[in-house]
Amino acid sequence: MIGVLVLAAGEGSRFRGNKLLARINGIPILGYVLRSLPQPRLIVAGKYAAEIIHEFPKEVVMYNPNWREGMSTSIKLGLRYFMDSEGILVALGDMPLITKETVEKILGNFSPDCSAVVPIHQGTWGNPVVLSRELYDEIWKLDGDTGAKKLLKTKNRLCFVECGEEVLIDVDTEADLDEVSRRLS
Amino acid sequence: MIGVLVLAAGEGSRFRGNKLLARINGIPILGYVLRSLPQPRLIVAGKYAAEIIHEFPKEVVMYNPNWREGMSTSIKLGLRYFMDSEGILVALGDMPLITKETVEKILGNFSPDCSAVVPIHQGTWGNPVVLSRELYDEIWKLDGDTGAKKLLKTKNRLCFVECGEEVLIDVDTEADLDEVSRRLS
Numbered sequence: 001m002i003g004v005l006v007l008a009a010g011e012g013s014r015f016r017g018n019k020l021l022a023r024i025n026g027i028p029i030l031g032y033v034l035r036s037l038p039q040p041r042l043i044v045a046g047k048y049a050a051e052i053i054h055e056f057p058k059e060v061v062m063y064n065p066n067w068r069e070g071m072s073t074s075i076k077l078g079l080r081y082f083m084d085s086e087g088i089l090v091a092l093g094d095m096p097l098i099t100k101e102t103v104e105k106i107l108g109n110f111s112p113d114c115s116a117v118v119p120i121h122q123g124t125w126g127n128p129v130v131l132s133r134e135l136y137d138e139i140w141k142l143d144g145d146t147g148a149k150k151l152l153k154t155k156n157r158l159c160f161v162e163c164g165e166e167v168l169i170d171v172d173t174e175a176d177l178d179e180v181s182r183r184l185s
Numbered sequence: 186m187i188g189v190l191v192l193a194a195g196e197g198s199r200f201r202g203n204k205l206l207a208r209i210n211g212i213p214i215l216g217y218v219l220r221s222l223p224q225p226r227l228i229v230a231g232k233y234a235a236e237i238i239h240e241f242p243k244e245v246v247m248y249n250p251n252w253r254e255g256m257s258t259s260i261k262l263g264l265r266y267f268m269d270s271e272g273i274l275v276a277l278g279d280m281p282l283i284t285k286e287t288v289e290k291i292l293g294n295f296s297p298d299c300s301a302v303v304p305i306h307q308g309t310w311g312n313p314v315v316l317s318r319e320l321y322d323e324i325w326k327l328d329g330d331t332g333a334k335k336l337l338k339t340k341n342r343l344c345f346v347e348c349g350e351e352v353l354i355d356v357d358t359e360a361d362l363d364e365v366s367r368r369l370s
Binding site (some may be wrong): 049054058061065077080083132 | 239245253269
């Protein structure tokens, strides 16, 4: 089993309010992400946990009290929840262009030969990534706002999957939201 | 390591509003429970998750989307989080008379010889209980509003600890709240 971890604990400081609940065609950005992801999954939330629970009452949501300390603290909470999985798919809540097909392609490339699966677009690493259980011990040692990418750069046995631009595009600013809205219309 | 699971997902239907945040001497009922419990711990919440996160911003809180289906769904979420523990202490959020000393006594009686530790007062089983990892597979099979007690009744190798009345007293009604307030004053 691959557990799906949705990182939704950032403050989104370059955005007014909670960007993950900003709507495009009436659907929150995080809603687009969720509809591309299989079960079992866990959303790790921070400052906006209450709003996220209210908006998505069917999801398992974990409040990370250390959200200010950065992404590694959310990954570690999620890892604890999926400790018995073969791997975790780490998805970002602010990448609404991700599709079910892309996620299936990434998951479909996971095998015991991969310590991780990384989607790439024209040479640039993207998200979501699959981290295999052989990395869990090292993930436990991450701290601060370090994602898993830095760790992966030190690894052999990475599996890469060529994908479209959707694996690179996140929403950080109002301008990003306009651009993504255009693509989703 | 023993993980501490605090069950706080009940609706408290015999009480106006969220009983766990009802205050005695200015401290919420759930606050009394938390101050008696060691780390690491996880609060599993339901209908009132947002209020609990707001009140206890330093706690790891998980929202159980299936809280209406009863206690077993919350225990299973917590178990997943503490999968690598030797056992879990299952505490109820509505038992504010529990003290650190009582909890230490219960935990101190746990050993590899116990499939569970159950506090008793004059022959009646109480809470919190320690469930050892050898029970985890069976806990996975619980459903509905079943706690672990029914499962324990079928087990040998239970360890019992004689405690005071605090292991029996929960707050279900306004009258209970008055009675507990009197005892805490």
